[in-house]
Amino acid sequence: AQSVTQPDIHITVSEGASLELRCNYSYGATPYLFWYVQSPGQGLQLLLKYFSGDTLVQGIKGFEAEFKRSQSSFNLRKPSVHWSDAAEYFCAVGAREYGNKLVFGAGTILRVKS
């Protein structure tokens, strides 16, 4: 069965430090990859997406992610975290064989300490 794994449930980083959130997926073909962010009590906001082409994609709020086919990974990075980045981050995958549906990872809660 398809799966999306975010191995870190919680991550705490200091403000100004770099950040990497991990995401692995299990699909045979190249999937369509997304990162969403959710602030408390809010809906999900799309940070970035990968469909094809350059494997390093830039998103909003200074985030980037890199698709590594050999590792089935799509990790999210930010060089310098701001206190306002504290939120929950979801990796999501779409694949043609599953129709219109997105499959979400369990999420990673980011805490930022000053």
Add this chain to the structure above:
Amino acid sequence: DAMVIQNPRYQVTQFGKPVTLSCSQTLNHNVMYWYQQKSSQAPKLLFHYYDKDFNNEADTPDNFQSRRPNTSFCFLDIRSPGLGDAAMYLCATSRGDIPSSYEQYFGPGTRLTVT
């Protein structure tokens, strides 16, 4: 600005009392989705409409129904809410063609409390 709007943002209902949540969109997207999200969990897809075609997830309880009277509006009806239905309900939209259909735009959600 084009957007997905959900009303109300907070809804309190009594155990067993029917409740309706609403979603509207100005994006003119073909597809509208309803998700249930419980605390610290990923969103769980309940069903979606592709235009007027309704697609129910196999594990969505019969207690949950949906209506889409036109392109812009979609409703989630919970016929007899139980305590376990307390959650955040998220509406999302997307275009209908793959891969654009995976790029979903979410509303702010409705927090449902069941007393």
